Amino acid sequence: MAAAYIFLQALIVIMTNTFSKELSDISQKTDEELVALALNMPDAYAFLVDRYEEKLLRYIMRISSSSKEDAEDILQDVFLSAYKNLNDFDQTLKFSSWIYRIAHNKVISHFRKVSARPKTMTYEGDSQLLNVLASDEDLALAMEKKYTAQQVREILAEMDERYREVLVLKFLEEKDYKEISDILEKPMGTVATLINRAKKQFKERSNTRNQ
Amino acid sequence: MTTTSEKIIKTIKESHLEPAPKWRFLAKNWVFWTLFAIALVIGALSFATMLDVIVGHDWDIYPYLHKSFWTFLFISLPYLWIIFLSLFAWAAYFNFIHTKGWYHHRVYLVVLASAGLSVAAGCVLFYYGVGGKIEESVSANLPYLNAISSVDKKTVWDHPDDGLLGGQVVLIESSSQFMIQDLENKQWQVIDESAADKHVEVEIGEKVKIIGQEKAGNTFVAKEIREWDPHEAKRAFPKPKQTLRQSGSSVCATQEKSCD
Numbered sequence: 021m022a023a024a025y026i027f028l029q030a031l032i033v034i035m036t037n038t039f040s041k042e043l044s045d046i047s048q049k050t051d052e053e054l055v056a057l058a059l060n061m062p063d064a065y066a067f068l069v070d071r072y073e074e075k076l077l078r079y080i081m082r083i084s085s086s087s088k089e090d091a092e093d094i095l096q097d098v099f100l101s102a103y104k105n106l107n108d109f110d111q112t113l114k115f116s117s118w119i120y121r122i123a124h125n126k127v128i129s130h131f132r133k134v135s136a137r138p139k140t141m142t143y144e145g146d147s148q149l150l151n152v153l154a155s156d157e158d159l160a161l162a163m164e165k166k167y168t169a170q171q172v173r174e175i176l177a178e179m180d181e182r183y184r185e186v187l188v189l190k191f192l193e194e195k196d197y198k199e200i201s202d203i204l205e206k207p208m209g210t211v212a213t214l215i216n217r218a219k220k221q222f223k224e225r226s227n228t229r230n231q
Numbered sequence: 232m233t234t235t236s237e238k239i240i241k242t243i244k245e246s247h248l249e250p251a252p253k254w255r256f257l258a259k260n261w262v263f264w265t266l267f268a269i270a271l272v273i274g275a276l277s278f279a280t281m282l283d284v285i286v287g288h289d290w291d292i293y294p295y296l297h298k299s300f301w302t303f304l305f306i307s308l309p310y311l312w313i314i315f316l317s318l319f320a321w322a323a324y325f326n327f328i329h330t331k332g333w334y335h336h337r338v339y340l341v342v343l344a345s346a347g348l349s350v351a352a353g354c355v356l357f358y359y360g361v362g363g364k365i366e367e368s369v370s371a372n373l374p375y376l377n378a379i380s381s382v383d384k385k386t387v388w389d390h391p392d393d394g395l396l397g398g399q400v401v402l403i404e405s406s407s408q409f410m411i412q413d414l415e416n417k418q419w420q421v422i423d424e425s426a427a428d429k430h431v432e433v434e435i436g437e438k439v440k441i442i443g444q445e446k447a448g449n450t451f452v453a454k455e456i457r458e459w460d461p462h463e464a465k466r467a468f469p470k471p472k473q474t475l476r477q478s479g480s481s482v483c484a485t486q487e488k489s490c491d
Binding site: 103 | 235239240250334
């Protein structure tokens with residue numbers, strides 16, 4: 021009886037270790053490998069959700085006026101939609117670009133449904149945006165400007181949607197031109213133009229506030 | 232696992248969600264590429280037809296109709312084909328921007344290349360008479376579209392009082408006189424006073440456009456004789472109501488009068 025109990029315990033330990041090792045192996049896989057795995061094993065998809073949950077929630081809140089609860093609903097919709105469309109994932113893209121694109125489209129369709137214009141919510145630390153934008157201005161002048169996250173939020177909220185989103189992607193989500201092009205499905209030249217115009221509009225709006 | 236991932240996996244399992252099959256996405260992409268190609272082909276056909284209408288048009292006759300060139304241009308443009316061309320150019324663009332990874336290409340280059348391809352293919356189709364056949368078919372089967380597909384030659388060349396007369400040669404009397412039956416089935420004696428370079432050799436049954444002057448007694452003095460192009464002629468003339476037969480050295484219409 022005791023031997024059987026010891027054997028069972030040993031078996032549980034071995035199985036737990038094996039499972040933990042497998043999970044640990046899975047967690048070390050790249051996004052693209054996880055996608056391939058998730059096609060046959062839904063549980064593997066949980067790792068992708070864990071990796072992107074916070075980033076996407078922040079992104080959704082940054083580009084929309086949703087409350088946290090609404091943003092979480094959109095986020096859930098994003099993950100379910102991404103799962104249903106896993107076979108459409110283009111391996112030439114980064115998975116992050118692809119899932120950000122789905123989030124971007126879901127935010128747009130959400131606001132189409134509620135017939136409202138997305139506004140901006142900010143996360144702590146969004147005031148870094150202005151510092152980055154001001155970096156190519158006179159440094160001394162830039163240093164004088166002290167913007168709070170609230171002020172950045174207000175300026176972003178006044179901006180055109182297309183400009184606001186590229187600023188968020190470039191300076192807050194720290195995406196490069198190629199990634200922004202893949203997320204917004206716009207040619208890279210268009211992205212560059214949008215960023216330049218967005219920076220100009222942001223500076224104009226912030227200068228107007230200072231006057 | 233976080234709460235969100237647990238919730239997602241639970242929903243996936245409870246709702247038996249599965250990733251949609253890959254072929255569905257591939258098919259969707261192919262549908263857009265196919266529609267893009269079809270739009271280009273229809274664009275080329277529209278361009279060929281537009282070219283046929285423009286090239287076959289008598290752009291120099293506006294003074295006879297007492298109109299300015301711009302008014303004449305305005306009423307002569309083949310609006311139907313311009314609308315078709317614009318519509319299918321837009322359709323090509325729409326389908327292109329729905330293909331996967333379209334934004335990796337320079338859109339203006341794709342638009343220019345597509346337009347160039349349609350124009351080049353349209354020119355080839357026009358050269359082989361496809362444009363004329365389409366115009367002819369539209370005129371025959373969709374007559375209510377005639378007004379916007381091309382200027383109605385029947386009305387333009389049915390102005391003998393303004394010096395424009397169109398018709399079919401029914402009798403050649405001499406080298407400088409022949410008879411035509413106009414678009415209203417009225418017969419005219421034509422006296423050919425056209426210069427050599429403004430003249431085509433007329434034959435029995437041939438459809439001609441004549442610029443000249445109306446005289447008394449259904450007589451028309453021709454200053455210039457032009458040939459209808461075969462497609463235009465088919466569009467302008469109904470099926471002949473009479474047959475022509477040759478009698479000795481002359482030819483006459485059997486229905487209208489007897490041949491001696």
